[in-house]
Amino acid sequence: MHWPKTATIMTVALSCLIVIGCKDTDRGEGSDSVTELTFGVISTESAKGLKKGFKPLLADMSKALGVPVTGRYVTEYSSVITGMTYKQVDIAWLGNKSAVEALDRAGGEVFARTVAADGSPGYWAVIIVHTDSPYHSIDEIIADGGKLMFGNGDPNSTSGYLIPSYYLWGERGIRPVKHFKRVVNANHEANALAIAAGRIDFATNNTENLVLLRAKRPAIAAKIRVIWKSPLIPNDPLVWRKDLPDETKRAIRKFFLSYGRGDGPEAERQRKILADISGGWAPFKASNDDHLLPIREMMVAREVMEIEQNESLSDGDKQAKLAPLKQRLAELHERRQALKESAAENAGQED
Incomplete structure (x- = not known):
C-alpha cells in the first residue's frame, strides 16, 4: 500500500512527539552555537534519587557553559539512546552496553568516564537474594529454575543484563525466559526492593548500587545477600553527540575534566557533589571510544x-x-x- 506523502510526514512527526517530544530547533552539525543542552541520565534508581544527585552538578555545568542544562531522567536506558538519535539528548551518563548502542545508533562519542569515589577501576555485576533465601550459589538456583522468579535488568544495562547473560546464562546454554518460572525486567533499585520484599527469588544488580543502598536505605540493604560476583566491569562513560559544535564540545570537556580538581573550598564543594551521585564519584577522567572495546x-x-x-x-x-x-x-x-x-x-x- 502506498501512503500519501503528507500522511507519512504527519505520522513520522507524531511518532517523534510521542516518543521523545520534538523541539522546534535542530542543534545538529553546522550550528554555530548552542542555546540549551539536555543531559540524559540512565535509570539505575528512582528518578527522584537521580535528580537529587545530578541537580547541583547540572546547575554548575549551566553556570560554567552559560546555557541552560536540563536533566532528562528516564525509566528505560533505550529512551536516552532514542533521545540522542533525535537530537533531544546532547550528553549522557550511560552504562557501557548502552554507550555502545549510543555510538552505533545515535551518533554518540565517548569523551570522559566516571571514577569511583574509592578509586576502584570499575565495578562488578552481582546476583542477589534475600538474606533468608535457601540459595547460596548459581548452580542451586539453576537446579530449581522452574519454580523461581528472576529479576533481570534493563536489556541495555551492562551489569544488569549483558554481563549475567554472557557469564551465567550464555556459557551454560540457558535462556532465562524458558528456564525460570517468570522473568521481569527492572532497574537496579527496583530489583533490590523486590528482593528485600520477597516478591522475587533472585535478581541482577551491581556493587555501585549496593553501596548506594547501604548508605541511603540500610534497612533494605540488610535484607540482601550477594551469591555471585562478575569479573571487573570498566567504569561508566560520558557520551556526547559528536555532531555538537566543536566550541561546545571543548567547553563541555573542560568543565567535566576540571570539575572537583585542585585545592580550595570550591573544589571541595564540587567533590562533595560528585560523592553524592550514584554510588559516589571522584573527579572524571578523559576517555574515548576505545573505552568500550x-x-x-x-x-x-x-x-x-x-x-x-x-x-x-x-x-x-x-x-x-x-x-x-x-x-x-x-x-x-x-x-x-x-x-x-x-x-x-x-x-x-x-x-
Missing part, C-alpha cells in the same frame, strides 16, 4: 555463543553467520592488544 568484544562473543548453541540452525547456516562475527571479534581483540602494548611502551618511556 572490552564490552564490544563481549557483545560479539555472546552472539557467537548463541549461534553455536542454536540447534535449529544447520551447520552451513551457523558457519555463514559465525564467519563475520569471528572476524569482528579478531579485529576487536587485535585493537585492544595494540592499545595495551602502546600503554606499556609509554609507561616504560616515562620510567
